[in-house]
Amino acid sequence: MKKPEILAPVGDWETLSSAIKAGADAVYFGIEQINMRSASARNFKISELKKVMETLHKNKVKGYLALNTLIYDHELERVESILNEVKKSEVDAVIATDAAIIQLCNEKKIEVHISTQLSVSNYESLKFYAKFSPRIVLARECTLEQIKNIKKRIKKEKLNYKGREIELETFIHGSLCVAYSGRCFMSQFHNRISANRGQCLQECRRKYKIIDEEDPRREFILEGEQVMSPKDLCTLPILDQLIKAGVDVLKIEGRAKGPEYVYTVTKAYKDTINLIEKNEFTEKNILKLLNELEKVYNRGFTTNFLLGTPTNDSWTKFYGSIASETKEKIGTVNRFYPKLKVAEIIMEQHKIKEKDTIAFTGDLTGFYKTKVKEIWVNEKPAKKAKKGDDVTIKIKERVRKGDQVFKIKEQKKEFSKFEIHKPFKQSKKKGMV
Numbered sequence: 315m316k317k318p319e320i321l322a323p324v325g326d327w328e329t330l331s332s333a334i335k336a337g338a339d340a341v342y343f344g345i346e347q348i349n350m351r352s353a354s355a356r357n358f359k360i361s362e363l364k365k366v367m368e369t370l371h372k373n374k375v376k377g378y379l380a381l382n383t384l385i386y387d388h389e390l391e392r393v394e395s396i397l398n399e400v401k402k403s404e405v406d407a408v409i410a411t412d413a414a415i416i417q418l419c420n421e422k423k424i425e426v427h428i429s430t431q432l433s434v435s436n437y438e439s440l441k442f443y444a445k446f447s448p449r450i451v452l453a454r455e456c457t458l459e460q461i462k463n464i465k466k467r468i469k470k471e472k473l474n475y476k477g478r479e480i481e482l483e484t485f486i487h488g489s490l491c492v493a494y495s496g497r498c499f500m501s502q503f504h505n506r507i508s509a510n511r512g513q514c515l516q517e518c519r520r521k522y523k524i525i526d527e528e529d530p531r532r533e534f535i536l537e538g539e540q541v542m543s544p545k546d547l548c549t550l551p552i553l554d555q556l557i558k559a560g561v562d563v564l565k566i567e568g569r570a571k572g573p574e575y576v577y578t579v580t581k582a583y584k585d586t587i588n589l590i591e592k593n594e595f596t597e598k599n600i601l602k603l604l605n606e607l608e609k610v611y612n613r614g615f616t617t618n619f620l621l622g623t624p625t626n627d628s629w630t631k632f633y634g635s636i637a638s639e640t641k642e643k644i645g646t647v648n649r650f651y652p653k654l655k656v657a658e659i660i661m662e663q664h665k666i667k668e669k670d671t672i673a674f675t676g677d678l679t680g681f682y683k684t685k686v687k688e689i690w691v692n693e694k695p696a697k698k699a700k701k702g703d704d705v706t707i708k709i710k711e712r713v714r715k716g717d718q719v720f721k722i723k724e725q726k727k728e729f730s731k732f733e734i735h736k737p738f739k740q741s742k743k744k745g746m747v
Contacts, residue, residue: 315591318562321378321483322580323569325356330369331680332573336580340376342409344569348381348393356570360396363403376406380569382429385412397422409451416446430454430485437467440480448475449563451483454490455619458552458559465560481562486553487579487607488567490544490618544624548607548615550582551600554590556620568611573681574641574673575610582606609639641673641720645705650713657713659705666705666721667698674709676717683722684709 322338324330333341343366344357358366363379370377379400385393397418400408407425410416411432419426427449434440435453443450452461465482467473473480547567549556556564566579582603589595607615614636618624642664649658657674666672666686673683689696690706699705 315557316562317587317591318557318564319376320580320584320587321563321565322576323488323566323571324576325569326358327677328573328675328680329356329571329576330366331676331678332577333580333680334370334373334375335680336577337584338375338580340378340406340563341370342378342380342565342569344380345396348383348385348389348396360399363399363405367403367405371404378407378409378427379405380409380429381415382409382411382431385414390414394418397424400424407449420446427451427483435460437464440464440468441473444473444475444480446475448478449481449483451485451563451565454485454547456484457622458555458620461556461561462559468560482560483563483565484556484561485547485567486549486556486564486583487547488571489613490547490616492544543613544618545614545616546612547618548604548612549617549620550586550603550607552617552620553583553586554595557587557590571611573675574683577681578606578610609637611635611637636725638725640723640725642723643718644672644721645719647674647676647713647715647717647719648704649715652712655709655712656706657709659707659719661699661701661703661705663701664721665698665700671722672707673720673722674713674717675720676714679711679713679717682709682711682713684711 319339320337321340321342322333322336324333324341324343330341330343345360345363346357367377381393381396393415397408397415401422401424405424407427408415408419409427409429410419411429416426416428426447428434428443428447428451430451430453432439432443433453433455434443434450435456440450452464456464461482461484468480468482553564564583566576566583568575568579586595586600586603589599604615612635616624643662644664644666645659645661647657648660650656651658666689668686668689670686671683672686673681675681686707688708689699691699691703693706
């Protein structure tokens, strides 16, 4: 089995460290403007680009810069300036939608990847873009069968870019947009700011009323349905089929998400690939990993178009996340003793006790979750700690001064396991697993 590349989303140093720790082969990120998450996610500054790439390459991880919005004439000079820094910083590739950026990357000999926003969903389109790029991010509307057929034709016709076989990249997990491959105008119509410029206000996630125009007194709210808000994509139960179909790069959505999301999702899919390789891709192991995925941000799971046209079950019945775990900040790391593997925490709010689950996040630490086995307060053993206490606990991994500390809480579930694990049940019925 040829191992596919796991491509994780990052938006700051915490998520970048989390992706590296979880085993990502590559990450993608934005810098300030001109990317599809310029308003909704954290982005690096252009002055940090060199340090970002040095950190990634030191850890043998590739880095791709998203410059994937539409651009206007007055921005071309700025784009050219960014691409000059991309070249100097040895960014591995640029993800682009606009033909001007694709052309400029070709002129400057910078590798460019064709964004999903260009909706490449057939071989002829792919053949056209193969003149400019070695990698195409397929439209999110493609089915497994369509991906398989596109890959067969690539191999049969030996389609390549400068001697390198064209690679297929597809999204495997994360938030979905009701618009075709993410191209939407709702924010622009309602607020004069464009989703295609990275400024989406997620108008589709809201509840809407239906009003009878002939009798305005008659109003209806569609109960229990976010009628334009899809569940999150989750391909973990059918990952073996994606790999068999010939997908080269498995892309996780989530540049607006936190370090716990990036770490948990990246690790779950990395572990899944290892299970497939060892012939241990069993129902028991799949459900165990799905339980991990449901702990972080999600709106319920769907396989989207991969197994065919989505049904009404693909719409979420909830607003916001239904993650089974939430976190509340309790304090900050004041000191770490590496020989003893002990962290000193200043409690700033709330309480913790033995057997609680806590998590640390930080620029170098990324994300680290552990159970509290014993607590010392003011150098004396204790069963619990409260706001204002100077606490020390023994942990297995290194954390750093200034890291934030959170208590992980189990969230009351208002949904069934069937809702969360439906992708496995669907794939099993269709003989996909």
